[in-house]
Amino acid sequence: MSAHNSRKSAAPGVVxxxxxxxxxxxxxxxxxxxxxxxxxxxAAVTMVLFAFAVDDTGLLGRLAPGLIWLTVMFSLLLxxxxxxxxxxxxxxxxxxxxxxxxxxxxxxxxxxxxxxQLLALSAVMVVAALVLYDLSPPAAGAVVxxxxxxxxxxxxxxxxxxxxxxxxxxxxxxxxxxxLVLPVVSPVLIGATRAVEAALGTGEATVADGWPxxxxxxxxxxxxxxxxxxxxxxxxxx
Amino acid sequence: MTTPTASRSTGTRATRxxxxxxxxxxxxxxxxxxxxxxxxxxxxDAVRIMYVHVPSVWLAYLAFVVTAVCSVWVLVARGRVxxxxxxxxxxxxxxxxxxxxxxVSGMLGGRITWGVYWQWDARLxxxxxxxITYVGYLAVRGLEGTPDQRARRAAVVGVVAVA
Numbered sequence: 001m002s003a004h005n006s007r008k009s010a011a012p013g014v015v016x017x018x019x020x021x022x023x024x025x026x027x028x029x030x031x032x033x034x035x036x037x038x039x040x041x042x043a044a045v046t047m048v049l050f051a052f053a054v055d056d057t058g059l060l061g062r063l064a065p066g067l068i069w070l071t072v073m074f075s076l077l078l079x080x081x082x083x084x085x086x087x088x089x090x091x092x093x094x095x096x097x098x099x100x101x102x103x104x105x106x107x108x109x110x111x112x113x114x115x116x117q118l119l120a121l122s123a124v125m126v127v128a129a130l131v132l133y134d135l136s137p138p139a140a141g142a143v144v145x146x147x148x149x150x151x152x153x154x155x156x157x158x159x160x161x162x163x164x165x166x167x168x169x170x171x172x173x174x175x176x177x178x179x180l181v182l183p184v185v186s187p188v189l190i191g192a193t194r195a196v197e198a199a200l201g202t203g204e205a206t207v208a209d210g211w212p213x214x215x216x217x218x219x220x221x222x223x224x225x226x227x228x229x230x231x232x233x234x235x236x237x238x
Numbered sequence: 239m240t241t242p243t244a245s246r247s248t249g250t251r252a253t254r255x256x257x258x259x260x261x262x263x264x265x266x267x268x269x270x271x272x273x274x275x276x277x278x279x280x281x282x283d284a285v286r287i288m289y290v291h292v293p294s295v296w297l298a299y300l301a302f303v304v305t306a307v308c309s310v311w312v313l314v315a316r317g318r319v320x321x322x323x324x325x326x327x328x329x330x331x332x333x334x335x336x337x338x339x340x341x342v343s344g345m346l347g348g349r350i351t352w353g354v355y356w357q358w359d360a361r362l363x364x365x366x367x368x369x370i371t372y373v374g375y376l377a378v379r380g381l382e383g384t385p386d387q388r389a390r391r392a393a394v395v396g397v398v399a400v401a
Binding site for chain 1: 313317367370371373374377378381382383387390393394395397398399
């Protein structure tokens with residue numbers, strides 16, 4: 001009885017579990033450098049290809065926020081795929097589940113690690129857009145820019161984690177994941193594009209016009225985290 | 239049927255009555271929709287597209303609501319309700335078919351009344367996204383795995399799709 005109790009008290013809480021899993025995922029990324037060496041270059045090439053396709057600097061500047069987020073969304077598919085490839089390769093996810101690790105903790109941890117990677121990616125993409133697409137954003141837009149990027153990457157990471165976890169280890173997941181993820185994250189694309197448009201001053205919108213869109217992004221982010229926490233256990237169960 | 243002993247058809251008296259009623263009602267609708275009702279004053283014969291378009295979109299939304307409710311049920315019951323899961327799947331199939339009918343008939347009607355096949359307004363766009371989402375839902379149902387696993391995965395997609 002006492003052994004049982006001590007084991008129970010030793011079980012980490014949801015937050016601790018999430019931080020441990022996020023830390024482990026980021027450590028794997030630091031060692032393997034898949035996002036750094038493969039996904040970020042892919043995203044950069046996509047930004048350059050957009051420039052080839054549009055071939056008009058003025059138009060590119062106006063399209064820049066949308067192109068940034070399209071690139072981040074395509075990269076999300078790769079990162080989410082990768083996040084669960086490292087789980088299913090050695091049956092790690094199954095081991096976590098069998099060990100009785102709280103699925104909410106797993107979900108939050110995976111989503112946090114994915115969000116950290118997407119944040120880094122978005123930062124690189126914004127800088128790439130500033131350089132490649134010849135933008136001169138107002139300094140006042142920085143706060144809107146940063147908060148919208150944080151909210152949008154949170155929503156994208158949560159949604160990507162739900163679906164990638166669902167399809168982990170199933171054959172045909174590479175082609176299924178885009179079909180599942182892209183329609184669901186389309187509100188994020190719309191909100192994030194409008195908010196960044198306001199922040200970078202590429203459209204007619206002023207910086208203050210960005211805040212309602214940031215609010216929308218925050219609502220979507222909270223909703224996807226809550227839904228993910230509630231459903232992830234069912235998604236990964238055998 | 240998979241087993242040789244069960245050579246009976248899957249129909250029951252109820253399904254046969256419903257089937258005959260559906261055929262009779264369809265004939266009745268064709269008669270009224272295409273022959274007996276007059277053409278619209280402004281839209282002309284194009285108004286007959288609405289007789290298909292509006293009921294099919296309502297049916298599609300109803301089907302998706304049924305899928306969503308059943309998906310929540312499966313998740314709350316932790317996947318031990320195969321009957322509910324089958325209703326969710328069947329309902330999604332019906333919804334996808336009628337959503338496709340809605341989109342095609344809407345595009346044809348839109349071309350005649352507005353002059354364009356597609357308009358980027360919120361209602362059309364969300365309807366199209368909903369259609370794609372449920373195509374994805376059916377794809378998830380087609381994944382490998384045990385029926386229980388399939389039920390739970392599909393239910394997660396059914397819930398997330400609505401939210």
